[in-house]
Amino acid sequence: MSYPALAARTAVVTGAASGIGTATARALAANGARVALIARRTERLDALAADITAAGGQALAVTADITDQASVDAAAKAVHDAYGRVDLVVNNAGVMLPNPLADGRIDEWTRMIDTNLTGALRVIRAFTADLTATAADGRTADLVNVSSIASHVLFPDYAVYGATKAAVTQLSAALRTELGPRDVRVSAVEPGLTDTELGDHVDNPALSEQLGGMFSAIPALSAEDIADLVAYTVSRPRHVNLRQSVVLPTRQA
Ligand SMILES: NC(=O)c1ccc[n+]([C@@H]2O[C@H](COP(=O)([O-])OP(=O)(O)OC[C@H]3O[C@@H](n4cnc5c(N)ncnc54)[C@H](OP(=O)(O)O)[C@@H]3O)[C@@H](O)[C@H]2O)c1
Numbered sequence: 001m002s003y004p005a006l007a008a009r010t011a012v013v014t015g016a017a018s019g020i021g022t023a024t025a026r027a028l029a030a031n032g033a034r035v036a037l038i039a040r041r042t043e044r045l046d047a048l049a050a051d052i053t054a055a056g057g058q059a060l061a062v063t064a065d066i067t068d069q070a071s072v073d074a075a076a077k078a079v080h081d082a083y084g085r086v087d088l089v090v091n092n093a094g095v096m097l098p099n100p101l102a103d104g105r106i107d108e109w110t111r112m113i114d115t116n117l118t119g120a121l122r123v124i125r126a127f128t129a130d131l132t133a134t135a136a137d138g139r140t141a142d143l144v145n146v147s148s149i150a151s152h153v154l155f156p157d158y159a160v161y162g163a164t165k166a167a168v169t170q171l172s173a174a175l176r177t178e179l180g181p182r183d184v185r186v187s188a189v190e191p192g193l194t195d196t197e198l199g200d201h202v203d204n205p206a207l208s209e210q211l212g213g214m215f216s217a218i219p220a221l222s223a224e225d226i227a228d229l230v231a232y233t234v235s236r237p238r239h240v241n242l243r244q245s246v247v248l249p250t251r252q253a
Contacts, residue, residue: 007032019196
C-alpha cells in the first residue's frame with residue numbers, strides 16, 4: 001500500500017535484521033521515510049540498507065545490541081549524527097524462548113526480559129526527547145511498540161514471553177498518559193502467528209514441533225502484513241491514534 005504521509009519522516013526500526021523489522025523498514029522506506037536499521041547482525045543490516053538504497057530509498061545500518069546500554073547509546077549517537085532528530089520509533093526487536101516454568105531457565109527469562117522489556121525501554125529512553133521535540137514543533141511523532149497476542153491469550157510454557165509482552169502492552173498504555181498530552185502517539189501492535197525467524201531460537205524439541213504444527217495448521221500472517229499495519233498506523237493524521245491493534249491470521253482462534 002502507498003502512504004504518502006510517510007515521506008520526510010525519519011524512523012528507527014529495531015530488530016531490522018529479519019522478519020517484521022525488515023519488512024517494516026522496507027515499507028517505511030518505500031513510502032519515502034529515512035530509516036535507521038538496528039539489530040546485532042551487521043551483514044543483514046548492510047544488505048537491507050543496500051537493497052533499500054538501490055530501490056531509491058534512504059537507510060542507515062546501525063549495529064547494536066539493545067540489551068547493552070553502551071551499545072544503545074552509541075547507536076543513538078550514530079543515528080543522530082547521520083539523520084538528526086527521529087520522529088518515528090518502531091520498537092520491534094524481540095526474542096521468544098518458551099519452556100516449562102518448572103525448568104527454571106533463568107538464562108532465557110533474563111534474555112527475554114532484557115530484550116523485550118528493558119531493551120525496548122532503552123530505545124524509548126534514547127529517542128523520547130526527539131519525539132516530544134518533533135511534536136512540539138507541530139509535526140507527527142510516533143512510538144510503535146510491537147507486543148503480541150501473547151499479552152492477552154495464555155499459552156502453556158510461554159509464561160515469561162507472555163509476561164514480557166503484557167508488560168510492553170501495559171507500558172504502551174501507561175506511556176500514552178505521559179506522551180499523549182504532548183502530542184506523541186504511542187501504539188501497541190499485537191500480532192498473532194507470523195512467519196519469521198522468531199521460532200528458530202526455541203531449544204525445546206517438543207515445543208519446536210508444536211510451533212511447526214501451528215504453522216502447518218494455520219496459514220500464518222507474513223511479516224509484510226504486519227509492516228503494512230505499522231505503516232498504516234503511523235500515516236494517520238496526527239490527531240488520530242490507532243493505539244492498540246490485534247492482528248491475527250483469520251484461522252487463528
Ligand atoms: N512472529 C510472530 O509470530 C510474532 C507474533 C507476535 C509478536 N511478535 C513480535 O514481533 C517482533 C519481531 O519478531 P519477528 O517475528 O520478526 O522475529 P525475528 O525474525 O526473530 O526478528 C527479531 C529481530 O530482533 C532482533 N534482535 C533480537 N535480539 C536483539 C538484541 N539484543 N538487540 C538488537 N536486536 C535484537 C533480531 O536481530 P539480531 O539477531 O540480528 O539482533 C531480529 O532482527 C518481536 O518483538 C516478537 O516478539 C512476533
